[in-house]
Amino acid sequence: MRHNTYSRGLPGLALATVVMLCAALTLAFFYAPLDANQGFLQKIFYIHVPLAIIALCGFVFGAVMAIMYLRTGDRKWDMRSYVAIHMALIFGIAGLISGSIWAKASWGHWWVWQEPTLVSYLIVLLLFATYQPLRFSIEDPERQSLYASVFAIVAGAFVPLNFIAVRLATEYVHPRVLNLEGGNLPGPMKLTFYVALIGFVLLFATLWKYEMAAKDARAQVRRLRRTLLGDDAGRPYGRSAAPL
Amino acid sequence: MSPLFAIAPALPLGQAGKYVAAAYIVVFLVILIYVGIMALRAQRTQRELEELRRDVEAVKAAREQLEDDVDPDESDRAGHARTERSEQIA
Numbered sequence: 001m002r003h004n005t006y007s008r009g010l011p012g013l014a015l016a017t018v019v020m021l022c023a024a025l026t027l028a029f030f031y032a033p034l035d036a037n038q039g040f041l042q043k044i045f046y047i048h049v050p051l052a053i054i055a056l057c058g059f060v061f062g063a064v065m066a067i068m069y070l071r072t073g074d075r076k077w078d079m080r081s082y083v084a085i086h087m088a089l090i091f092g093i094a095g096l097i098s099g100s101i102w103a104k105a106s107w108g109h110w111w112v113w114q115e116p117t118l119v120s121y122l123i124v125l126l127l128f129a130t131y132q133p134l135r136f137s138i139e140d141p142e143r144q145s146l147y148a149s150v151f152a153i154v155a156g157a158f159v160p161l162n163f164i165a166v167r168l169a170t171e172y173v174h175p176r177v178l179n180l181e182g183g184n185l186p187g188p189m190k191l192t193f194y195v196a197l198i199g200f201v202l203l204f205a206t207l208w209k210y211e212m213a214a215k216d217a218r219a220q221v222r223r224l225r226r227t228l229l230g231d232d233a234g235r236p237y238g239r240s241a242a243p244l
Numbered sequence: 245m246s247p248l249f250a251i252a253p254a255l256p257l258g259q260a261g262k263y264v265a266a267a268y269i270v271v272f273l274v275i276l277i278y279v280g281i282m283a284l285r286a287q288r289t290q291r292e293l294e295e296l297r298r299d300v301e302a303v304k305a306a307r308e309q310l311e312d313d314v315d316p317d318e319s320d321r322a323g324h325a326r327t328e329r330s331e332q333i334a
Contacts, residue, residue: 038260039258039260040258040260040261040264041260041263041264043264044263044264044267044268047267047268047271048267051271090274090275090278093274094270094271094274094275097267097270097271097274098267098268098270098271101263101266101267101270102263102267104263105259105260105263203275207275207278207279207282210282211282214282214285214286214289217286217289217293218285218289218292221289221292221293221296224296225292225296225299228296228299228300228303
């Protein structure tokens with residue numbers, strides 16, 4: 001059996017993730033000052049914003065992997081795209097729930113439909129939520145990979161467009177704390193935020209590698225079983241949303 | 245853990261404390277559930293790998309058995325051919 005390349009370096013990465021997230025939590029609760037307006041409630045910022053940023057970047061990452069699949073035809077890129085979008089959805093849902101809790105505490109509502117930032121983020125999440133059903137609806141693995149890649153690229157291109165459109169909107173209640181000039185966060189808050197952001201980036205990378213390693217191992221087991229049973233000849237694997 | 249809590253400064257939780265706790269717990273739970281599902285899948289793969297290993301061993305044993313069954317005949321045939329050849333030479 002060939003060596004599973006995705007599990008290489010995984011323990012070190014997992015350790016770095018734990019260390020960074022612990023540092024982020026410590027800084028968030030014991031170093032970063034209380035916000036003048038929101039007080040202790042603002043501590044949600046250190047998880048909500050990194051989760052939302054990484055979810056959106058994860059969708060774009062998935063789109064880039066899909067481009068690589070269309071260029072090379074190598075199934076490993078399709079698998080990488082699939083896992084990146086899967087992970088980004090999980091991060092996105094966590095970001096959405098944490099944001100909703102923050103909205104309830106801060107604005108008195110779980111959800112504000114008039115707010116472009118929230119609605120556009122929800123649209124992106126719902127768009128990518130259709131990615132798995134799309135894959136599952138196509139049985140032929142080649143066509144599944146092809147259509148899913150095209151979808152991932154189009155939907156991935158929608159993410160920055162959506163982001164820019166919302167930024168250009170003038171009426172919103174959702175605060176803007178980051179911009180190209182560095183934003184309006186004071187030093188300790190900025191440090192805490194960047195440590196949390198790096199921690200969540202590492203978490204995304206760890207879980208992505210973890211899932212890739214698991215999927216790769218499973219695919220190898222399945223291939224070996226087919227070889228052993230002598231049914232390589234083309235009997236279909238059966239319907240699956242994940243690349244085979 | 246208790247010494248850690250003893251030296252940690254008190255947090256001004258107030259009314260916001262429950263919301264902050266809820267947000268952090270939800271994020272932690274989402275990740276925990278995901279890791280849990282992945283662990284279950286890893287266990288399933290491990291089980292399949294064990295089954296596969298047993299299948300490979302069974303195939304290997306069957307092949308060895310087949311070779312053992314075939315070998316005496318082949319050696320008999322080879323011995324017979326050698327006898328014929330030596331008779332012809334004689």
